[in-house]
Amino acid sequence: MTQVIRTVGELEALDPEAMLISYDEEWMPCIPMRAGEWLGDWHVDPDGIFPLAVIATGEQIRAAQKALKEQE
Structure with missing residues (x-):
């Protein structure tokens, strides 16, 4: 099941x-970013970015990066 983030507290x-990932038909179909990027992007209005869906945990991202590095 995908985790849905609805508040700044949940994002933090x-x-x-x-x-x-964010989904907004009016502006952009899909915007993928890391949680830290969502929090640190001063262009993003925290009240307007929700809901967000977690598509990969930090642990999954690090494991994928490690696997890719090992393939070099």
Whole structure:
């Protein structure tokens, strides 16, 4: 089941490396960014970015990066 993030507090509780996605038909169909990027992007209005869905945990991102590095 996909975790849905609806508040700044929930976003702050995530691993900053977790990958999330936003969906807004009017502006952009999909915007994937890490939790830390969502929190640190001063262009993003925190009241207007929710809901977000977690598409990969920080642990999954690090494991994928490690696997890719090992393939070099």
